[in-house]
Amino acid sequence: MQFIDTHTHLSDRAFFGEEDSVIHRALRAGVEIMLQPDVDSTERDAMLALCRQYPGILKPMLGLYPGSVKEDWRDEMNLMMQHLDVKPVAIGEIGLDYHYGAEFAAEQKEAFRTQLELAARLGLPVNIHLREATDDFFQILDDCKHLGLVGNLHAFSGSYETFCRLGKYGDWYVGIGGVVTFKKASLAEAVKKIPLDRIVLETDSPYLTPVPYRGKRNDSSYLPVIAEKIASLQGVDIERVAEQTTLNAKTLFNL
């Protein structure tokens, strides 16, 4: 079985000094490609250096994470733009996040629109981080419909209704991770109904560790645990989940 982790932060501090062993453990678990979302200029060089060390296995995105959008976001964007020659697989992770307050909501929305336009100009998909800003997100997607964007909502934890709403914008996917294994999460109910051909797998590691490993650091080697849970919710075998989600990721990110 082959898996693709469409969102893992291997350059996160949590992996410092252990990147090689974590990557090899993931490869042994069948995770052959690990997409690296961009956050901001504090992490970017480390992320791109790691991708250069593992060509074909680690593939970078470029983007400014909404939590890193402050009054200086245009400077941050300019720093990011200097790296376009790395041939990113997507513009991400970009989006809106009001969880820690909406102080920079206006800047977040402007940075998001600007990066959606960049993705359209470059013909790249987008990897979206969305937290507590669903209405503003769909408002911007409405405004940007003419761009014909494709992408996925990473760490999807929304309802089936939100998934259906997303479907109106074209060829969009949802990234399903460890949250689907959490007992209190309602996501499992939604995943029973979301067609497998709209799902890509992700860990968002080092965060969102799946059950039964909660409390430990997450990494890409746990991706089959997430696939197994989706398989049981959908009443199919894990091979089917591996095959379809791998095809979805290859299609969306042109891998």
Ligand code: NI
């Ligand atoms: Ni992330």
